[in-house]
Amino acid sequence: MDQVYQIKQVLSARAALQTVPISGAFELTPRCNFRCKMCYIRMTPQQMTAIGRERTALEWLEMGRQARDAGLLFLLLTGGEPFLRPDFEEIYTGLTKMGLSISINTNGSLLDDGLRALFRRLPPAMVNVTVYGASAAGYETLCGDGAGSAHRRGAGHRGRDQHELLHGAGGSDGLLCRSFPVLDHMGWTHDTLRYAQYARSAAF
Ligand code: SF4
Numbered sequence: 001m002d003q004v005y006q007i008k009q010v011l012s013a014r015a016a017l018q019t020v021p022i023s024g025a026f027e028l029t030p031r032c033n034f035r036c037k038m039c040y041i042r043m044t045p046q047q048m049t050a051i052g053r054e055r056t057a058l059e060w061l062e063m064g065r066q067a068r069d070a071g072l073l074f075l076l077l078t079g080g081e082p083f084l085r086p087d088f089e090e091i092y093t094g095l096t097k098m099g100l101s102i103s104i105n106t107n108g109s110l111l112d113d114g115l116r117a118l119f120r121r122l123p124p125a126m127v128n129v130t131v132y133g134a135s136a137a138g139y140e141t142l143c144g145d146g147a148g149s150a151h152r153r154g155a156g157h158r159g160r161d162q163h164e165l166l167h168g169a170g171g172s173d174g175l176l177c178r179s180f181p182v183l184d185h186m187g188w189t190h191d192t193l194r195y196a197q198y199a200r201s202a203a204f
Contacts, residue, residue, distance in 0.1 A: 004125075008074065020071035026063070028091065029054050029080040034107055036132065036143035041080050057087040061094040068098045074125075078105035089118050101125040 015022035031054075032042040048054070055063070064075070075095060082088055083106055096102055103126035119127075132142050 022071055023074040024067055024072050025076040025078055026060060027078055028082045028085055031084050032079060032081040033084060033109060057090045060091050064095045064098055068100060073101055075100045076103045081107055083110035093122060096122045
């Protein structure tokens with residue numbers, strides 16, 4: 001893990017000197033099935049279609065090919081929630097087979113057997129699972145708007161599905177759990193950090 005990080009740092013530094021775009025991110029969708037109140041990219045399908053459309057899988061793959069030819073090596077797939085796309089496997093598989101080293105940002109709630117099988121077959125370099133709470137109450141404290149219902153649905157998934165994701169993505173070289181300590185909520189933040197530490201140890 002540390003070696004991979006160091007190699008990436010060296011390559012990135014050399015690429016910067018030669019103005020090679022070695023790293024990039026594709027936001028596959030602005031949609032998310034959660035409604036974290038601080039998030040800037042969590043559209044409903046209706047909100048999205050009111051302003052435009054998502055790129056098709058073929059468009060993403062063509063963009064990936066062009067970026068790869070320009071020097072892209074490290075690619076982050078993110079959203080919104082990228083697993084909302086029914087063609088995620090097509091996009092991920094095509095980009096992986098181009099030789100790109102792919103990381104994924106996800107809330108972990110939509111992991112299913114198909115994705116688990118995909119990641120065993122073609123392991124990602126990294127899966128980043130956001131951890132905003134170790135429980136529904138913790139998640140609601142940070143991400144809820146006080147109304148509750150729209151957020152509890154997401155919160156109820158978080159511990160279970162994140163745990164499954166760690167094991168389902170077996171073969172990837174690690175999993176980074178991101179948490180956001182907020183001083184006003186240190187009570188639940190400590191729980192979140194404990195969960196993140198557990199999740200991290202379970203990933204190896
Ligand atoms: S899970 Fe992530 S993308 Fe979805 S609403 Fe929350 S912060 Fe935004």
